[in-house]
Amino acid sequence: MTAACTVLILGGYGTFGGRLAHLLGATAGLRLIIAGRSLDKAMTFCASLPAGFGHTAARIDRDGDLNAQIAALAPDILVDASGPFQAYGEQPYRVVQAALYLGIHYLDLADGSDFVAGIRQFDAAARERGIFVLSGVSSFPVLTLAVLRHLMRGLAQLETVRAGIAPSPYAGVGLNVIRAIASYAGQPLHLTRAGRDARGHALVETMRYTIAPPARLPLRPVLFSLVDVPDLRAIPEQWPGVKEVWIGAGPVPEILHRGLNALSRLVRLGLVKSLAPFAKLFHFAINHLRWGEHRGGMFVAITARTADGGAAARSWHMVAEGDDGPLIPSMAAEALIRRYVDGWPPEPGARAATNALELDDYRRLFATRAIHEGTRDDLAPCANSPLYRRILGEAWSQLPAALRALHDVGGRSSAEGRARVTRGTGILSRAIGALFRFPAAGDDVPVSVAFTVDAGREIWRRNFAGRAFASVQRAGEGAFRHLLVEQFGPFDFAMALVVEEGRLNLVLRGWSCLGLRLPLRWAPRGDAYETVEEGRFRFFVEIAHPLCGLIVRYQGHLVPSGQTQPS
Numbered sequence: 001m002t003a004a005c006t007v008l009i010l011g012g013y014g015t016f017g018g019r020l021a022h023l024l025g026a027t028a029g030l031r032l033i034i035a036g037r038s039l040d041k042a043m044t045f046c047a048s049l050p051a052g053f054g055h056t057a058a059r060i061d062r063d064g065d066l067n068a069q070i071a072a073l074a075p076d077i078l079v080d081a082s083g084p085f086q087a088y089g090e091q092p093y094r095v096v097q098a099a100l101y102l103g104i105h106y107l108d109l110a111d112g113s114d115f116v117a118g119i120r121q122f123d124a125a126a127r128e129r130g131i132f133v134l135s136g137v138s139s140f141p142v143l144t145l146a147v148l149r150h151l152m153r154g155l156a157q158l159e160t161v162r163a164g165i166a167p168s169p170y171a172g173v174g175l176n177v178i179r180a181i182a183s184y185a186g187q188p189l190h191l192t193r194a195g196r197d198a199r200g201h202a203l204v205e206t207m208r209y210t211i212a213p214p215a216r217l218p219l220r221p222v223l224f225s226l227v228d229v230p231d232l233r234a235i236p237e238q239w240p241g242v243k244e245v246w247i248g249a250g251p252v253p254e255i256l257h258r259g260l261n262a263l264s265r266l267v268r269l270g271l272v273k274s275l276a277p278f279a280k281l282f283h284f285a286i287n288h289l290r291w292g293e294h295r296g297g298m299f300v301a302i303t304a305r306t307a308d309g310g311a312a313a314r315s316w317h318m319v320a321e322g323d324d325g326p327l328i329p330s331m332a333a334e335a336l337i338r339r340y341v342d343g344w345p346p347e348p349g350a351r352a353a354t355n356a357l358e359l360d361d362y363r364r365l366f367a368t369r370a371i372h373e374g375t376r377d378d379l380a381p382c383a384n385s386p387l388y389r390r391i392l393g394e395a396w397s398q399l400p401a402a403l404r405a406l407h408d409v410g411g412r413s414s415a416e417g418r419a420r421v422t423r424g425t426g427i428l429s430r431a432i433g434a435l436f437r438f439p440a441a442g443d444d445v446p447v448s449v450a451f452t453v454d455a456g457r458e459i460w461r462r463n464f465a466g467r468a469f470a471s472v473q474r475a476g477e478g479a480f481r482h483l484l485v486e487q488f489g490p491f492d493f494a495m496a497l498v499v500e501e502g503r504l505n506l507v508l509r510g511w512s513c514l515g516l517r518l519p520l521r522w523a524p525r526g527d528a529y530e531t532v533e534e535g536r537f538r539f540f541v542e543i544a545h546p547l548c549g550l551i552v553r554y555q556g557h558l559v560p561s562g563q564t565q566p567s
Helices: 015-024 039-048 066-073 094-102 113-129 139-151 175-184 231-238 254-268 276-288 322-341 359-366 387-398 401-407 427-435
Strands: 005-010 030-036 055-059 077-080 105-108 132-135 157-166 188-193 196-201 206-209 222-226 244-249 295-305 311-321 349-352 371-377 412-423 442-454 457-464 467-475 484-488 491-500 503-513 516-518 528-533 536-545 549-560
Touching: 005 015, 005 066, 005 322, 015 030, 015 175, 015 322, 030 039, 039 055, 066 094, 077 094, 077 322, 094 105, 094 113, 094 132, 105 322, 113 132, 113 231, 113 349, 139 157, 139 231, 139 295, 139 311, 139 322, 139 359, 157 206, 157 222, 157 231, 175 276, 188 231, 206 244, 222 254, 231 244, 254 276, 295 322, 311 322, 322 359, 322 371, 359 371, 371 387, 387 401, 387 467, 387 484, 387 491, 401 528, 401 536, 401 549, 412 427, 412 536, 427 549, 442 549
Parallel strands: 005 030, 005 077, 030 055, 077 105, 105 132, 132 349, 157 244
Antiparallel strands: 157 295, 188 196, 188 244, 206 222, 222 244, 295 311, 311 371, 412 442, 412 549, 442 457, 457 467, 467 484, 484 491, 491 503, 503 516, 503 528, 528 536, 536 549
């Protein structure tokens, strides 16, 4: 471990700087200086930090004598977390130059592609001074590039990249972030298409994608819009020959996002010069008009070629729950500072931070929080492989053996067991139960299930003491992608397969009638899960509705035919 380390966070009471301060916490041997133009705001923020933090408030005016102001604080590392980096004016690197002059290590959380690319001009000076100068120390491009290296293992040539970040509507977005976005909304961006330099327009081009880590509750399909990030340049530099690179952001609620798209088109058409004057209005709207799930996520999807010329398609998915998601953009700086404190500083020189961390470095940070990630093989799977295996992907192995055995369906198979059935007693619930031929109530009911595979679908024929009903299960598409869709008559129910502590939960995420999607709040509800008890496959299914209460509940055990029942 190095001697005591002092870290100056410029913009330390702002959105990302403040989160970095909380992430670093009461780290042994680390002292934080929270600085910005307002000493009062810095002092107020410091007062809000938990006990045990070593911190000091300071005032720094980046338009003043930076050399003198920074020298008086004597930091070992300077972190610029202020921004907007796209609007630093005619001398955008004044803070970098001050760090070089004073021999202070430098990190920034820049998200502007031009700013990050320009940091290379200081490489020789940084090497001469023996300091590291790293730009773009954030999810874009550090996490993106780390994921790409992970996805490209065993592959020869990267062909296309699509990636996006979808923040929770409750994440809280700083004014400087909004100013940066407003400054380039509708403006042309340089990117790679068809293997050549091309031009896109920020927040005009859109795509929709479902972020779905295997065996975790996915996000709802998110609309992403093209944004200006360092990855647009960094990826073609590291993987020459890549044919397409597209990076987006997916803010919600979508109605506000659509409004921003419409205004960005006005800029593209030349009807509005810039959206920068509206930054404060956008900031108010996105931080006050918000609803939906408090969850965020990120994805990176690639196509590539193997060494023998074969096709490959993979994607990485990450979902963060609650307040953990907003911390991710500051985690790269946290990891690098902790490395420095532990005596493992980055090599001297000035460069983009594209190779500063690997995915395993992030995984160590994710492990302490409600952040879940995983990889999917996106090539069309063999329709003859078991349906649940196809949907769960790499998480299939997390299922207990008894669950895998029952779902390892190929051609035809069956299972038998006993069940307890409870039926609703209301007139409407009895009518619905009769319509779908749900089983009659009973405490020790013989049950059998016959499974048939047909064109990648599974037909489940259930028989409870002579009372039979059937459903068809298939892999979801479109808005139901990565979900299990079960069809009962004209109704489709789309469910997430969520594995937790050896239990497979089926969580309803959408439904439709004759192909028409219906509001989820009108859907039937109830728990549905599979687990293992005493070595046996156990099931629990409950179907209820607010209008009529319980419709049916059946629970029990099944044993695949040909196996011996555990005693």
